[in-house]
Amino acid sequence: MKRSLEQMIEEDHDLLRNGMEAVADTSIEDVDERLEMFAEIESRLFAHEKAEQETIHAQMKLYDETKPLALLAEEQERIAKVLTIELQNVKLDDELWLPKFLALQGLILQHMSFEEDSIMPLAKQMLDQATINRLGIDFERHEKEEFKQSEMVYEN
Numbered sequence: 001m002k003r004s005l006e007q008m009i010e011e012d013h014d015l016l017r018n019g020m021e022a023v024a025d026t027s028i029e030d031v032d033e034r035l036e037m038f039a040e041i042e043s044r045l046f047a048h049e050k051a052e053q054e055t056i057h058a059q060m061k062l063y064d065e066t067k068p069l070a071l072l073a074e075e076q077e078r079i080a081k082v083l084t085i086e087l088q089n090v091k092l093d094d095e096l097w098l099p100k101f102l103a104l105q106g107l108i109l110q111h112m113s114f115e116e117d118s119i120m121p122l123a124k125q126m127l128d129q130a131t132i133n134r135l136g137i138d139f140e141r142h143e144k145e146e147f148k149q150s151e152m153v154y155e156n
Helices: 005-024 031-060 067-088 097-126 129-155
Strands: none
Touching: 005 031, 005 097, 005 129, 031 067, 031 097, 031 129, 067 097
16 A cells, blocks of 8 residues: 555654664764764755655645745755754764754754644645645655655765
8 A cells, every 4th residue: 555645754754763863872983874874864854855845845835824834844944954064064073063963853853743743734634635645646756856866966
């Protein structure tokens, strides 16, 4: 059975939560492990965010009642991207790296809870099942495309 849009988003969130927790548990000496895990999280995060923006957020921006929520979610994602870029400019064995990562983790955890507790329930309430199904198909396609592109960036 195909996964629903909500299932895909929640599964991604679980992967990101677990990955961020694993990074947070690393020590300053675990540079190689941090690099590998952070690259995976970053690729997954950006692919996920882009897919959300192209699907569920775009749909929610069509309605006056939900547009502010979609804009808030996208602003949280923009700030997460800024923090991620800042983090890329700090050496992995720098004592500032982990505190910066933990700040990013906190923002992302808050953002995921906002999506799960506010955006998805409202989307299910406002949108018909056919629209939700279409958004799920589009989400999966966008996410795969973005993730593939981000993996190519890390390989080059």
